[in-house]
Amino acid sequence: MSVxxxxxxxxxxxxxxxxxxxxxxxxxxxxxxxxxxxRIAADVAIRFDVDAVGGPFDxxxxxxxxxxxxxxxxxxxxxxxxxxxxxxxxxxxxxxxDFASAKRVIDVNYTGAASVCEAIADAMLERGAGSIIGIxxxxxxxxxxxxxxxxxxxxxxxxxxQGLRNRxxxxxxxxxxxxxxxxxxxxxxxxxxxxxVATPQQAAQAIVHAQERGENELYYPRFWKGIMGVIKAIPxxxxxxxxx
Amino acid sequence: MWAQKKISGWGxxxxxxxxxxxxxxxxELLAAFEDRGDExxxxxxxxxxxxxxxxxxxxxxxxxxxxxxxxxxxxxxGWLRCEAGVSLEQIIHTFLPKGFFxxxxxxxxxxxxxxxxxxxxxxKNHHVDGCFGDHVRSMEILTGKGDIVECSRDVExxxxxxxxxxxxxxxxxxxxxxxxxxxxxxxxxMETVRCENLDEFFVVSEExxxxxxxxxxxxxxxxxxxxxxxxxxxxxxxxAGTQHEDGAVMELADHVMRMIDGRPFESNLWLxxxxxxxxxxxYFRKTPPGTHRTxxxxxxxxxxxxxxxxxxxxxxxxxxxxxxxVVPDNEATREIxxxxxxxxxxxxxxxxxxxxxxxxxxxxxxxKGTTLALDFxxxxxxxxxxxxxxxxxxxxxxxxxxLGKDARLSEANFKTMYPEWEKWKDIxxxxxxxxxxxxxxxxxxxxx
Numbered sequence: 234m235s236v237x238x239x240x241x242x243x244x245x246x247x248x249x250x251x252x253x254x255x256x257x258x259x260x261x262x263x264x265x266x267x268x269x270x271x272r273i274a275a276d277v278a279i280r281f282d283v284d285a286v287g288g289p290f291d292x293x294x295x296x297x298x299x300x301x302x303x304x305x306x307x308x309x310x311x312x313x314x315x316x317x318x319x320x321x322x323x324x325x326x327x328x329x330x331d332f333a334s335a336k337r338v339i340d341v342n343y344t345g346a347a348s349v350c351e352a353i354a355d356a357m358l359e360r361g362a363g364s365i366i367g368i369x370x371x372x373x374x375x376x377x378x379x380x381x382x383x384x385x386x387x388x389x390x391x392x393x394x395q396g397l398r399n400r401x402x403x404x405x406x407x408x409x410x411x412x413x414x415x416x417x418x419x420x421x422x423x424x425x426x427x428x429x430v431a432t433p434q435q436a437a438q439a440i441v442h443a444q445e446r447g448e449n450e451l452y453y454p455r456f457w458k459g460i461m462g463v464i465k466a467i468p469x470x471x472x473x474x475x476x477x
Numbered sequence: 478m479w480a481q482k483k484i485s486g487w488g489x490x491x492x493x494x495x496x497x498x499x500x501x502x503x504x505e506l507l508a509a510f511e512d513r514g515d516e517x518x519x520x521x522x523x524x525x526x527x528x529x530x531x532x533x534x535x536x537x538x539x540x541x542x543x544x545x546x547x548x549x550x551x552x553x554x555g556w557l558r559c560e561a562g563v564s565l566e567q568i569i570h571t572f573l574p575k576g577f578f579x580x581x582x583x584x585x586x587x588x589x590x591x592x593x594x595x596x597x598x599x600x601k602n603h604h605v606d607g608c609f610g611d612h613v614r615s616m617e618i619l620t621g622k623g624d625i626v627e628c629s630r631d632v633e634x635x636x637x638x639x640x641x642x643x644x645x646x647x648x649x650x651x652x653x654x655x656x657x658x659x660x661x662x663x664x665x666x667m668e669t670v671r672c673e674n675l676d677e678f679f680v681v682s683e684e685x686x687x688x689x690x691x692x693x694x695x696x697x698x699x700x701x702x703x704x705x706x707x708x709x710x711x712x713x714x715x716x717a718g719t720q721h722e723d724g725a726v727m728e729l730a731d732h733v734m735r736m737i738d739g740r741p742f743e744s745n746l747w748l749x750x751x752x753x754x755x756x757x758x759x760y761f762r763k764t765p766p767g768t769h770r771t772x773x774x775x776x777x778x779x780x781x782x783x784x785x786x787x788x789x790x791x792x793x794x795x796x797x798x799x800x801x802x803v804v805p806d807n808e809a810t811r812e813i814x815x816x817x818x819x820x821x822x823x824x825x826x827x828x829x830x831x832x833x834x835x836x837x838x839x840x841x842x843x844x845k846g847t848t849l850a851l852d853f854x855x856x857x858x859x860x861x862x863x864x865x866x867x868x869x870x871x872x873x874x875x876x877x878x879x880l881g882k883d884a885r886l887s888e889a890n891f892k893t894m895y896p897e898w899e900k901w902k903d904i905x906x907x908x909x910x911x912x913x914x915x916x917x918x919x920x921x922x923x924x925x
Contacts, residue, residue, distance in 0.1 A: 242501070242502055244501050244543065266502070269502050269503065269504060272502075272546045275548050275549065276545075276547045279547040418501070419478060419499070419501060422480055422498075423479075423480020423482060
């Protein structure tokens with residue numbers, strides 16, 4: 234079994250990779266930072282005695298996503314699980330000043346993600362098997378002034394994954410949407426919050442277990458489903474006055 | 478992203494505030510270095526040094542624990558190349574199943590390789606195998622000038638030498654080549670020997686020089702004829718074919734211990750002279766007189782305290798200090814234990830061991846002699862006064878205090894204990910003329 238990790242340099246992606254490698258699966262680690270992807274691959278091969286390959290992946294290189302998937306399968310065999318873990322928070326302020334910056338955020342988080350998912354789905358359809366895990370975000374549940382370019386792109390990705398799941402279900406391909414709350418990464422480092430923060434390892438274990446059970450949607454930590462339920466329930470007339 | 482954080486060492490004293498960053502990967506670390514501004518910088522690994530060695534009040538602190546890639550391993554020779562944030566726990570977890578073990582481990586496996594080099598840690602096998610640094614072949618160091626320098630005993634040997642035991646002040650260690658050694662299984666064949674007093678310890682210790690690993694728990698509260706009584710554990714990695722089975726009760730006990738966390742038990746009231754005397758009495762009596770052979774797992778042998786997470790919290794929010802010294806003189810050891818037992822301030826976590834000949838020099842601690850390590854609840858001035866008096870005994874015979882455990886040594890005493898400090902500092906100043914890498918310990922000891 235082979236697992237493709239896109240955006241492999243994030244701590245959550247790396248932790249997911251460790252979970253699969255610990256179960257003996259081959260892994261292909263793709264990232265913009267090829268050098269780091271290769272370092273992580275070397276690490277995984279040493280720790281878990283599995284085949285691990287690092288390679289380049291550019292979410293914005295839409296034309297070559299099909300070729301990219303073919304190359305991955307040449308290197309590690311048919312992809313059984315693909316994790317889409319790349320993303321770019323961007324800078325909301327910069328995006329407001331300059332639309333090129335906003336477009337980049339939208340393209341990485343949505344267009345690029347959708348494009349590579351299509352390529353992966355095509356490969357999996359040939360075999361009628363596979364699992365696609367898309368890491369979306371709770372930020373995609375409701376637009377907020379502090380990050381609405383990122384949020385809208387993630388929201389679109391969430392909808393895309395829903396549709397893809399609907400389409401691929403009958404072909405035996407599993408599509409799972411992951412919406413992460415606070416995980417102990419660069420984003421939350423130094424943040425003072427009363428809300429418990431999960432470790433990347435905990436998030437990774439939850440993701441892998443949910444994938445193995447064939448879940449459609451995973452909020453993690455799970456109480457974020459409740460938090461988002463409340464946030465979504467706030468009437469727009471009130472919400473527009475808030476700074477959440 | 479930099480974030481203001483309160484940080485402390487394992488002793489939770491002192492606590493300082495610094496601008497911290499936790500790079501997820503090498504490129505982020507290098508970017509953080511460029512982004513540090515005019516502030517001095519220091520690496521902070523897993524926070525297991527006790528005092529202020531990894532602290533830098535008001536400065537920039539790079540938390541290295543996520544820089545933990547293993548990069549290359551040769552199963553023939555046992556050489557591992559890894560990033561400096563890899564912990565000994567990760568190394569053991571990965572390589573013990575393949576039949577390898579780190580060359581030297583301290584009393585906890587939750588230390589990084591970078592910290593192991595910075596403090597040039599020793600273990601129960603010092604008298605045979607020396608320190609961690611003696612098993613390191615090369616290092617890749619980010620220096621204060623911003624250069625990445627590969628060094629070894631042959632290439633830039635001065636930087637290599639000064640970085641081993643250099644308390645993180647010569648630069649930031651990026652990656653390391655360290656030798657792992659073959660072991661047959663996860664077990665330790667060991668003997669326990671009860672020593673009724675300090676004289677008996679010295680005799681048993683000399684007789685035990687052929688055991689690869691030795692350490693002795695010592696009762697630093699007991700006065701009179703039983704002063705310095707203790708229990709020596711001596712042994713080594715078990716031979717192939719050694720069988721060991723934990724009883725179901727032990728396994729359950731181990732499991733329960735692992736679920737305990739010290740943090741809910743944070744209180745200044747647990748440790749006082751009464752509770753400490755009772756603990757020591759019970760601990761001593763649970764081992765019958767004489768010599769007893771057993772086979773144990775490596776964890777209870779090497780890392781008994783790791784069984785309780787955050788055990789340092791039981792000293793309360795005042796924190797605690799450890800005093801670890803080495804003296805090349807049995808009478809000085811006796812004098813020190815006498816002063817500690819008379820003070821009534823010592824704690825139950827005291828160990829004593831005879832080091833071997835290997836002495837790295839520079840700021841590295843181990844040298845030929847007897848080392849004693851003892852925790853003290855942070856009782857403030859009376860404790861600091863006691864430690865100053867102990868320093869006098871240590872200095873009178875050419876001994877040293879361990880910087881990796883220290884939070885209070887004076888500059889003058891340090892310079893007496895570490896006569897090679899100037900040689901070390903000349904090298905450090907050559908590689909870091911602007912003093913980019915600093916620590917509160919270094920500032921206190923006149924090394925910044």
